[in-house]
Amino acid sequence: VDCLRINPGNIGNMERVKxxxxxxxxxxxPIRIGVNGGSLERDLQxxxxxxxxxxxxxxxxxxxxxxxxxxFDQFKVSVKASDVFLAVGAYRLLAKQIxxxxxxxxxxxxxQRAGAVKSAVxxxxxxxxxxxxxxxxxxxxxxVEEIKxxxxxxxxxxxxxxxxxxxACPSCSRQEFDVIGTVNALEQRLEDVLTPMDVSIIGCxxxxxxxxxxxxxxxxxxxxxxxFYLDGKRQKxxxxxxxxxxxxxxxxxxxxxxxxxxxAIPVVEKP
Numbered sequence: 001v002d003c004l005r006i007n008p009g010n011i012g013n014m015e016r017v018k019x020x021x022x023x024x025x026x027x028x029x030p031i032r033i034g035v036n037g038g039s040l041e042r043d044l045q046x047x048x049x050x051x052x053x054x055x056x057x058x059x060x061x062x063x064x065x066x067x068x069x070x071x072f073d074q075f076k077v078s079v080k081a082s083d084v085f086l087a088v089g090a091y092r093l094l095a096k097q098i099x100x101x102x103x104x105x106x107x108x109x110x111x112q113r114a115g116a117v118k119s120a121v122x123x124x125x126x127x128x129x130x131x132x133x134x135x136x137x138x139x140x141x142x143x144v145e146e147i148k149x150x151x152x153x154x155x156x157x158x159x160x161x162x163x164x165x166x167x168a169c170p171s172c173s174r175q176e177f178d179v180i181g182t183v184n185a186l187e188q189r190l191e192d193v194l195t196p197m198d199v200s201i202i203g204c205x206x207x208x209x210x211x212x213x214x215x216x217x218x219x220x221x222x223x224x225x226x227x228f229y230l231d232g233k234r235q236k237x238x239x240x241x242x243x244x245x246x247x248x249x250x251x252x253x254x255x256x257x258x259x260x261x262x263x264a265i266p267v268v269e270k271p
Contacts, residue, residue: 003076005032008059009039014066021072030074032103033063035090037081051081053089060094076100076133080107084122091126101133112141116149120156127157161196164252167211168201175203176221177241185245186252195256200229201248209234217255219248230255 004024011017024031037051040059048055056079067075077100079090087106095102106122109115119137126132137146137153154160168183169175183201202208203221209229212218218229225238228251239247 001027001029003030003032005034006063007034007036007039008063009036009041017063017066018070021067021070024074025072028074030076031067031072033060033067033075033077034103035059035063035077035079036107037083037086037090038108051083051086053079053086053093056081056086056090057093057097060090061097064098064100073100076103078103078105080105080138082106082108084118084125087122088125091131092129095131102131104132104135105138107138108140109138110140112139112145115139115141116145119149120153123153124157127153127159155196163194163196164190165196165198166201167198167215169203169207172203174206174221176223177203177226177244179203179221182244182248186248189245189249190252193253193256195259197252197256197259199248199252216259217248217252219244 004020006017006020011020020031035056037056040051040055044055044059060077060079064077067073077094077098079087079094081087081090084106091102091104104123104126106119109118116137116139123132123135123137135150135153137149139146139149151160151162155162155165166183166187168179171180179201186201197216198214200208200211200215200218202211202219205220205222208218208220208227212220212227212229212234213232215229216231219239220227220229222238224241226241226244228235228237228239
């Protein structure tokens with residue numbers, strides 16, 4: 001167990017909280033105060049009439065005070081809601097009140113597509129303001145997809161890069177090869193590559209060169225044979241459009257290995 005979560009809405013009286021805290025102290029495990037808009041304390045529901053940012057804040061602050069009284073400081077706090085604006089408003093209020101780490105999340109966000117969008121919007125708003133220390137993307141989908149979306153959010157905001165950032169164009173009449181199919185195939189094949197790098201896959205010469213010049217690797221579509229860029233510089237070799245996935249995968253893996261080697265921490269042998 002890396003962390004325990006207590007829900008102020010259903011954990012009950014202080015004695016129950018104390019029992020959890022005592023165990024956490026004994027095992028040196030941190031706690032998350034996890035407020036949820038769907039399970040607010042009954043008195044707060046009656047006071048505010050419905051979940052509001054202020055209600056979520058009050059619930060959180062009650063338990064911050066309880067943990068302070070129990071002399072327990074290894075905790076973080078979340079004020080999640082399924083409504084983006086409700087959650088964002090609560091986190092903004094909480095960030096002004098405490099210095100403890102904030103765990104971000106849009107709870108019960110929905111299925112894989114809609115939930116990813118809601119999470120990206122809500123968490124992106126907060127992260128762009130410098131709010132948040134840890135996060136979870138909550139999807140009604142395979143938990144592996146939650147991790148992928150979480151890293152993509154951090155990658156988009158340049159907070160933490162992991163894996164390949166594909167820059168690719170939507171469908172249009174100028175494309176000289178199947179951009180969508182190429183990108184989808186590369187994303188699946190290269191999921192194991194964790195090296196942060198930008199790869200641009202553009203189907204024509206209108207925007208292709210500009211994107212390729214600021215990417216680690218770039219492909220610019222042309223008839224039959226497409227232009228290839230490495231470290232922002234166009235290479236003499238051209239890649240056949242009927243074999244792009246295989247050729248690009250090989251070159252991307254080679255570049256990733258080169259970057260990993262360059263960034264490796266040298267081992268210093270003891271005298």
